[in-house]
Amino acid sequence: MSLVRWWSGLVLAFALLAVLRIYLPLPFAIEIIIFSIYTLGCSFLLGRVGFISFGQPAYLAIGAYATAFYLFYFGNNPYIGILIGVAAGIVGSFLIGPLLVRLRGDYFALVNLALAVIIYYLMQKVLADITHGDNGLWYLTNMSSTPVLDLTRPDQFFIFAFVVAFAIWAFFKYLDDTIYGACCLAVKVNEDKLRFLGYDNFKVRLTAFVIANTTTALAGALYAVYLGFVSPEITSPARAADPVVVTILGGAGTLYGPIVGAIVYTGMKDVVSKVIGNWELIVGFTLVFIMLAGEKGIWGSLEPRLDRLMARVTGKRSDEVGQ
Amino acid sequence: MIDSQLLVSGFVFGLSMGSIFFLMTIGLSLCFGVMRVISLDQLLYYTVGAYITYTLSLVTGSLWIGLLGGIAVGGLAALAVERLVFRRIYEREIAFSMITSFGILIGGVGVVKYFWGLVPRPVAIPIDAQIFVLGTEIPVYRLVVVGIAGLVYAGIWLFLNKTIVGKAIRAGIENVEHVEGLGINVSRLFTLIFIIAGALSGLAGGLHAPLIMVEPQMGLEVLAFAFMVVIIGGLGSIKGTLVSSFLVGQVVSIGSLIYAPLAQMAPFAIMLLILLVWPTGLFGSPMLKK
Numbered sequence: 001m002s003l004v005r006w007w008s009g010l011v012l013a014f015a016l017l018a019v020l021r022i023y024l025p026l027p028f029a030i031e032i033i034i035f036s037i038y039t040l041g042c043s044f045l046l047g048r049v050g051f052i053s054f055g056q057p058a059y060l061a062i063g064a065y066a067t068a069f070y071l072f073y074f075g076n077n078p079y080i081g082i083l084i085g086v087a088a089g090i091v092g093s094f095l096i097g098p099l100l101v102r103l104r105g106d107y108f109a110l111v112n113l114a115l116a117v118i119i120y121y122l123m124q125k126v127l128a129d130i131t132h133g134d135n136g137l138w139y140l141t142n143m144s145s146t147p148v149l150d151l152t153r154p155d156q157f158f159i160f161a162f163v164v165a166f167a168i169w170a171f172f173k174y175l176d177d178t179i180y181g182a183c184c185l186a187v188k189v190n191e192d193k194l195r196f197l198g199y200d201n202f203k204v205r206l207t208a209f210v211i212a213n214t215t216t217a218l219a220g221a222l223y224a225v226y227l228g229f230v231s232p233e234i235t236s237p238a239r240a241a242d243p244v245v246v247t248i249l250g251g252a253g254t255l256y257g258p259i260v261g262a263i264v265y266t267g268m269k270d271v272v273s274k275v276i277g278n279w280e281l282i283v284g285f286t287l288v289f290i291m292l293a294g295e296k297g298i299w300g301s302l303e304p305r306l307d308r309l310m311a312r313v314t315g316k317r318s319d320e321v322g323q
Numbered sequence: 324m325i326d327s328q329l330l331v332s333g334f335v336f337g338l339s340m341g342s343i344f345f346l347m348t349i350g351l352s353l354c355f356g357v358m359r360v361i362s363l364d365q366l367l368y369y370t371v372g373a374y375i376t377y378t379l380s381l382v383t384g385s386l387w388i389g390l391l392g393g394i395a396v397g398g399l400a401a402l403a404v405e406r407l408v409f410r411r412i413y414e415r416e417i418a419f420s421m422i423t424s425f426g427i428l429i430g431g432v433g434v435v436k437y438f439w440g441l442v443p444r445p446v447a448i449p450i451d452a453q454i455f456v457l458g459t460e461i462p463v464y465r466l467v468v469v470g471i472a473g474l475v476y477a478g479i480w481l482f483l484n485k486t487i488v489g490k491a492i493r494a495g496i497e498n499v500e501h502v503e504g505l506g507i508n509v510s511r512l513f514t515l516i517f518i519i520a521g522a523l524s525g526l527a528g529g530l531h532a533p534l535i536m537v538e539p540q541m542g543l544e545v546l547a548f549a550f551m552v553v554i555i556g557g558l559g560s561i562k563g564t565l566v567s568s569f570l571v572g573q574v575v576s577i578g579s580l581i582y583a584p585l586a587q588m589a590p591f592a593i594m595l596l597i598l599l600v601w602p603t604g605l606f607g608s609p610m611l612k613k
Contacts, residue, residue, distance in 0.1 A: 046418075052418035052422065099599065102602065103598065103602055105416075105418060106418075106421070107598070107603065109361075109421055110554050111554060111595075113547070114547050114554070114591060114594065115591075121588065126587075241426075244422060245426075248422060278437055279433070280432045281436075281437065282433070283429055284429035284430020285430040286426075287422065287423070287425070288426040288427055291426065292412075292423070
């Protein structure tokens with residue numbers, strides 16, 4: 001019974017997403033799925049571990065470029081490309097992590113954003129021979145069709161991305177239930193106390209850093225396969241705020257916040273850019289408004305109400321809708 | 324080996340770049356030092372300062388009037404933002420102010436785009452003259468920029484050390500509660516610091532305008548350098564900001580002479596090295612806010 005209860009929230013959320021797919025155009029649905037995976041890493045870092053990460057595009061670029069290099073220069077199987085992207089994410093965050101996680105929160109945020117900018121320049125100028133600079137790498141025709149799920153076809157790619165997203169959400173939900181998840185929260189709330197309890201702050205933070213950024217790298221790899229090209233634009237400083245905005249919009253640290261945030265954000269972007277074409281204005285002031293209005297975000301303020309509603313309707317099933 | 328003429332002009336280039344960095348980041352540093360907020364919106368005042376300078380120098384024909392306008396508008400914008408937004412978030416943690424001010428920066432860039440459009444605008448250099456230093460031609464304007472930065476530093480030093488308000492600000496960097504306990508109106512002090520910071524950022528933008536193209540994204544482009552300067556120098560330290568902005572200026576300028584892509588990469592490498600040894604920068608204080 002408890003197993004059913006554990007899964008039911010997840011299944012409900014993804015069933016709703018699948019229903020959305022019927023009403024939304026395909027590129028929009030895929031964008032939402034990948035964007036939510038991208039944001040989940042940032043949301044986990046900000047809401048659960050207390051790291052504000054403006055550098056998420058850096059890890060997105062690591063995953064995307066690793067996949068792109070493989071597909072452009074070496075092979076043509078998109079599945080292997082995605083695996084390589086994820087592996088690059090793990091290796092990259094293990095290399096960068098030890099330096100970054102021992103920094104104080106404010107320095108972490110600043111260094112991380114600087115990292116994203118540096119990777120932008122690295123891809124745009126320094127490694128221009130390999131990355132083809134601003135033109136980007138194009139390899140859409142390099143990718144071969146694969147059996148079972150053909151990733152080169154958008155409709156089947158959507159199914160793949162959907163399954164991957166479901167697995168990741170199940171993993172993060174599981175993470176919340178473990179002692180490790182509690183440790184992450186403790187690092188955010190009171191790290192001295194965690195040390196008194198005998199846990200190693202550094203290890204907890206490093207693991208969280210690697211988990212979150214590997215998730216982001218996976219999103220990068222998915223982008224790379226879906227779009228069929230990668231350019232330095234994905235890590236440009238102007239887009240550094242995207243994951244943070246979506247995180248805040250959806251509600252930092254909540255499980256379904258990133259999905260809600262991604263839907264609202266991508267929808268807004270679509271509508272706003274059609275109407276006035278001045279995108280930054282809306283993003284920036286929405287961010288300020290949400291921060292001043294209590295920083296709980298859409299899902300963060302919706303969730304308790306849904307819980308209460310469900311409790312009233314069904315009596316005891318109160319905790320299924322939430323987390 | 325690089326020949327000496329290039330080296331001299333590279334050195335002067337680095338000096339002028341360091342001066343701009345210094346004017347731009349001193350606001351960030353002061354705001355962190357006293358209010359414990361990270362005010363990324365300083366880069367918005369930098370952009371606005373550059374645009375006001377562009378417009379006024381086009382209308383009046385004089386860059387200096389444009390600069391005064393840039394300073395005034397930068398300060399006024401900072402005052403408005405402080406009253407509307409920052410006033411409500413001083414008590415919050417640092418990440419909070421960082422996200423909010425980034426929102427202001429992005430939104431502000433949108434406003435700038437609305438008024439001036441996307442096209443990069445050139446600003447004429449007010450002083451065309453060149454002088455010879457050690458056999459190398461040096462544009463006088465770059466030296467003027469360095470001179471203005473020197474004057475500003477001297478002014479800030481005098482202000483902080485010789486006036487009662489400045490002394491209150493320095494005491495505020497140590498401990499704001501004690502300053503409040505002495506009966507000083509801290510709220511008014513915060514507003515004043517914000518106006519100074521915004522005005523200096525506006526000045527930096529105006530001075531930088533003739534050296535580069537004025538465009539809406541210019542604030543985001545120098546963002547990484549501004550970060551590196553405050554991190555290397557240590558958040559909240561004015562001396563650290565001075566030292567590190569000239570360090571970064573020289574590294575960018577001399578580095579790009581040796582190998583062009585070094586201009587962006589070298590400061591970052593140096594920042595990482597410095598953080599390995601001193602996690603809070605060269606002159607940063609190890610203490611936390613709460």
